[in-house]
Amino acid sequence: MSETYELKAEVRDRVGKGAARAVRREGKIPAVIYGDKKPPIPIALSANEVTKKIHGGGFLTTIATLDVAGERIRVIPKDYSLDPVKDFPVHVDFLRVAEGATLVLEVPVHFINDEKSRGIKRGGVLNVVRHAVELVVPADAIPDALTADLAGLDIGDSIHISHVTLPEGVRPTITDRDFTIATIAAPAVLREVEEEGAEGEAEGGESEA
Known part of the structure; x- marks a missing residue:
């Protein structure tokens, strides 16, 4: 099993294409946390850190902990999108993972x-x-x-x-x-x-x- 890792994230105040582009201009990647019968949380992550994790291998099969404004949320990446020309990540979906879940x-x-x-x-x-x-x-x-x-x-x-x-x-x-x-x-x-x-x-x- 791959070792877990932790990333710091911040809550996004706005969603939509325009807001996502603004996040990317700041060197961050828009993402969302969903699942576990809880409301989705739109977040932003360091583009550099996420890119390293994706290209490091095992990204979609490794549990992670996201520190969202001091709240630690255990997740697993479920999907991500890459820019079709420059091949860098532009969005990530994270699924909440409860204890004992399959x-x-x-x-x-x-x-x-x-x-x-x-x-x-x-x-x-x-x-x-x-x-x-x-x-x-x-x-x-x-x-x-x-x-x-x-x-x-x-x-x-x-x-x-x-x-x-x-x-x-x-x-x-x-x-x-x-x-x-x-x-x-x-x-x-x-x-x-x-x-x-x-x-x-x-x-x-x-x-x-």
Whole structure:
């Protein structure tokens, strides 16, 4: 689980596009805190601090504490918007997190032991179907990532969610099937050879006929 962090925030007196632009001109990012059956709170945060957290990784899977005018509010970032041209954050949504709460989050998948995969050694390609998996997780035990082990896998093999060891108390939101996370695909050259072979067999069969 990623370490929590704390950010100082101030309450915004005004909302709307004009007010948001004014906040950004001051070197801050407009944001809102919502959830837990309480009224939303419009806030402003240091643009520099938030940018560091976003680019530091794990932003959407790490619990944070916001100090809003002396009130400490435990939250998790639920979404953020980036400027389409300059790629800096322009808005963040935070969800209040109560003690003992469970959350629905997308957790990234990390793949290990590719050097121990027979298929990859033979030139196979790791075809990632899901770079992240949506999970139901305890708020106080959010995994940084899921680990998928490629050791022993050959061309044509697949990694399903059942092959991944989930931390205690964590479960996927999809429960009606053993969904695929990745496959070991044949290299393009091998696929071409197989296709040519299949075409040759078909032509031979037609000649005999």
